[in-house]
Amino acid sequence: MYNFADRMKNVKASDVREILKVTARPEIISFAGGLPAPELFPIEPIREASDAVLRESGRVALQYGPTEGLPRLREQIAERMLKKNAIHTDIDHIIMTAGSQQGLDYCGMLFLNPGDAVVMESPSYLGAINAFNLYQPSFLEVPTDENGMIMEELDKTLTENKNVKLIYVIPDFQNPSGRTWPLERRKQFMEIVNRHDVYVIEDNPYGELRYKGEYLPALKSMDTEGRVIYLGTFSKILAPGYRLAWICADKALIEKFALIAQAAVLQTATISMMVVSKFLDTNDLDAHVDIIRETYKHRCDVMLDAMDKYFPPEAKYTRPDGGLFTWVELPDYIDTKAMAPQALDKLVAYVPGEGFFPNGGNKHCMRLNYSCMPDERIIEGIQRLAEVIKANLK
Amino acid sequence: MYNFADRMKNVKASDVREILKVTARPEIISFAGGLPAPELFPIEPIREASDAVLRESGRVALQYGPTEGLPRLREQIAERMLKKNAIHTDIDHIIMTAGSQQGLDYCGMLFLNPGDAVVMESPSYLGAINAFNLYQPSFLEVPTDENGMIMEELDKTLTENKNVKLIYVIPDFQNPSGRTWPLERRKQFMEIVNRHDVYVIEDNPYGELRYKGEYLPALKSMDTEGRVIYLGTFSKILAPGYRLAWICADKALIEKFALIAQAAVLQTATISMMVVSKFLDTNDLDAHVDIIRETYKHRCDVMLDAMDKYFPPEAKYTRPDGGLFTWVELPDYIDTKAMAPQALDKLVAYVPGEGFFPNGGNKHCMRLNYSCMPDERIIEGIQRLAEVIKANLK
Numbered sequence: 001m002y003n004f005a006d007r008m009k010n011v012k013a014s015d016v017r018e019i020l021k022v023t024a025r026p027e028i029i030s031f032a033g034g035l036p037a038p039e040l041f042p043i044e045p046i047r048e049a050s051d052a053v054l055r056e057s058g059r060v061a062l063q064y065g066p067t068e069g070l071p072r073l074r075e076q077i078a079e080r081m082l083k084k085n086a087i088h089t090d091i092d093h094i095i096m097t098a099g100s101q102q103g104l105d106y107c108g109m110l111f112l113n114p115g116d117a118v119v120m121e122s123p124s125y126l127g128a129i130n131a132f133n134l135y136q137p138s139f140l141e142v143p144t145d146e147n148g149m150i151m152e153e154l155d156k157t158l159t160e161n162k163n164v165k166l167i168y169v170i171p172d173f174q175n176p177s178g179r180t181w182p183l184e185r186r187k188q189f190m191e192i193v194n195r196h197d198v199y200v201i202e203d204n205p206y207g208e209l210r211y212k213g214e215y216l217p218a219l220k221s222m223d224t225e226g227r228v229i230y231l232g233t234f235s236k237i238l239a240p241g242y243r244l245a246w247i248c249a250d251k252a253l254i255e256k257f258a259l260i261a262q263a264a265v266l267q268t269a270t271i272s273m274m275v276v277s278k279f280l281d282t283n284d285l286d287a288h289v290d291i292i293r294e295t296y297k298h299r300c301d302v303m304l305d306a307m308d309k310y311f312p313p314e315a316k317y318t319r320p321d322g323g324l325f326t327w328v329e330l331p332d333y334i335d336t337k338a339m340a341p342q343a344l345d346k347l348v349a350y351v352p353g354e355g356f357f358p359n360g361g362n363k364h365c366m367r368l369n370y371s372c373m374p375d376e377r378i379i380e381g382i383q384r385l386a387e388v389i390k391a392n393l394k
Numbered sequence: 395m396y397n398f399a400d401r402m403k404n405v406k407a408s409d410v411r412e413i414l415k416v417t418a419r420p421e422i423i424s425f426a427g428g429l430p431a432p433e434l435f436p437i438e439p440i441r442e443a444s445d446a447v448l449r450e451s452g453r454v455a456l457q458y459g460p461t462e463g464l465p466r467l468r469e470q471i472a473e474r475m476l477k478k479n480a481i482h483t484d485i486d487h488i489i490m491t492a493g494s495q496q497g498l499d500y501c502g503m504l505f506l507n508p509g510d511a512v513v514m515e516s517p518s519y520l521g522a523i524n525a526f527n528l529y530q531p532s533f534l535e536v537p538t539d540e541n542g543m544i545m546e547e548l549d550k551t552l553t554e555n556k557n558v559k560l561i562y563v564i565p566d567f568q569n570p571s572g573r574t575w576p577l578e579r580r581k582q583f584m585e586i587v588n589r590h591d592v593y594v595i596e597d598n599p600y601g602e603l604r605y606k607g608e609y610l611p612a613l614k615s616m617d618t619e620g621r622v623i624y625l626g627t628f629s630k631i632l633a634p635g636y637r638l639a640w641i642c643a644d645k646a647l648i649e650k651f652a653l654i655a656q657a658a659v660l661q662t663a664t665i666s667m668m669v670v671s672k673f674l675d676t677n678d679l680d681a682h683v684d685i686i687r688e689t690y691k692h693r694c695d696v697m698l699d700a701m702d703k704y705f706p707p708e709a710k711y712t713r714p715d716g717g718l719f720t721w722v723e724l725p726d727y728i729d730t731k732a733m734a735p736q737a738l739d740k741l742v743a744y745v746p747g748e749g750f751f752p753n754g755g756n757k758h759c760m761r762l763n764y765s766c767m768p769d770e771r772i773i774e775g776i777q778r779l780a781e782v783i784k785a786n787l788k
Contacts, residue, residue: 002646002647003505003559004504004505004650005503005504005505005506005507005510005529006507007503008504008650008653011653011654011657012653013653013656021460033458035457035458036457038453038454038456038457039453041452041453041456041457043448043452043453043456046448046452046456047444047445047448047449047452050441050444050445050448051441051444051445054437054440054441054444055441058435058437058440058441059432059433059435059437060432061635062432062435062437062440062633062634062635062636063429063430063432063435063633063634063635064427064429064634064635065635066415098492098659098663099659099660101657101658101659101660102658102659105657105658105659109399109401109528110398110399110402111397111398111399112399113399113400116399127657127660130656130657131657131658133657134503134654134657134658135399165397239456239457240456240457240458240664241455241456241457241458241459241663241664241665242456242663242665242666243659243660243661243662243663243664252396253396256398256402259402259405259406259407260405260528262407262524263405263495263499263521263524263525263527263528264495264496264499264525264528265492265493265495265496265499265637266493266495266521266637267637268492268637269492269635269636269637269663269666270634270635270637271635271636271666272636272663272665272666
């Protein structure tokens, strides 16, 4: 009966969103999501900002607005990117999007013909794989180690494949692995992509959520050729409920993204932009991010301590310096997707790792999130999960 | 340097959005936009709803939410569709979108391979042409008369063209023509599309804004085969600033749209949905729509009276029963795009008609909007425009 477009053959339900439906049951301890801690949302200051916007500028806030987004908010973002990411930019290089997910969709729309290759870290963010899948690319995975993407492997991949249109990377506290690229790798990366003349998407939702070590400059701050498309978002430093994020890129690219936005959605919500802009003008977001960082650092430590104590030695896991996730590798005969129902029986949930590999495989991995629950639930959940893992060891 | 996807060749700036940039100058009387009257926005009730949501449910409102959208809001929409459009539906047949523009994008994404045909009224909404253009279709235009699409012509088009994937129509107060299909044509239409087994997008942003005559049932209410994809929106009955709209369609289609939404944007903004839902629970939207209808009816009458008085007899225009637009046809030797700068010199703006024809041509038409300015500006603007038109007559 239905005769859908060919691209729909590639599209499947996101493992994470599907698991989130199950884990809405309160008795389940879920490490599956990637939700910010809701008890930290600055609700009262946001309410005051919202109230002020509607009192002072209701007619503007509720009306259509410019495709690229509110100029004042883009100014504030440019200031923040300089302060936090050492990126010198301005409002002509920024367009607002409804979450960074929309930024990924726009990149796929702008660059990808069917069969074009996208290079990714192995593993990488499954939401990015989903977004690009609508545009029917092939995926090339670059192996990673504890310091992220291995640059010699990237160079080799780009030398051997001439159909690469985009490289998608998360250098800071990667989703799902929690790994961060050191400065030297960032420099190597820029040298390699400049030499091979390819475009880069730098997805940086977690960069400000560093618990230890020094902040490292964004790839975009080292980009001398306008080839890095930087995705920033308010979802993890303020709240995801407004769906407010941005693309910072070369002006010629922003103009193209604006054409896509006109066609696909007209604009990002005026009132959301005005409320967040007002919040930024009247509050100290840095102080708020400090609270988030302290809380997540603590929860990360609680989870790692519990894993150290309860997990069998066969389980290997990353020790992130920031962000929301740790990544677990089990013996390769364990299939974490097959094991997930056993975990749900024990009232604990995780995301099986396979979905984070665009070409599949690696069934022995899982992603765990620690950002949005109290200590005792983390410890209890890790204990339960440890039992499930042990029962699956040979 | 850049190597964009092939689809970008089709994409050009929206005439309307480009003109809106120029017409931000306050001295220009602009009939070019399609903006709701901002002085009618129920700002204080929205402020109260927003305040209540953040006080009562801030943690939920600022967090991620379900892909399909807030269940309570989809219930309210289903109730409203029954009351206003005689459509029996429920929340499993509704997914929220960021404006109906996003619904159009999702339809293109779901159905269109390059070269597939989309059938449209001639003229039709240029934003829909833009949205579909990203998916590289061909367009087939069906001629219209004062009662909208001519059904014999539609039947002929579908008989002669076997590659039609979608028919896009606006049966109520069409953008740009202001025309409405009578009941008999709606019945004929459903018979024809059932016989040819094609899918239909019914875009209905203006249906509630009827000034005269009887409400007519939506195509979706006559759809016995699940082939009508209905697009509804809060933009014209409440406010566009939240970017809140919805798709109502067959359940199998909603599941596909949810997959696209997961990949393209994750979800519509949680807080926006909660605020509008709260507004609907605590206010009488019908009473508000009555105020909008009275105001727009009056402004429409003022514009038509002024056109009757000042326009030369060579100018023909529609007399809409609702909506936001009237459509002007000038002698066919006049090119309204070439004439637009002369109008801007006289400080009056309109949208040239050609952009509303997917295959171009028809340079002698223009769209005029009357919804968002006081009487004296409408009269003054029509006088100025009449002068410009007269100066271009042979």
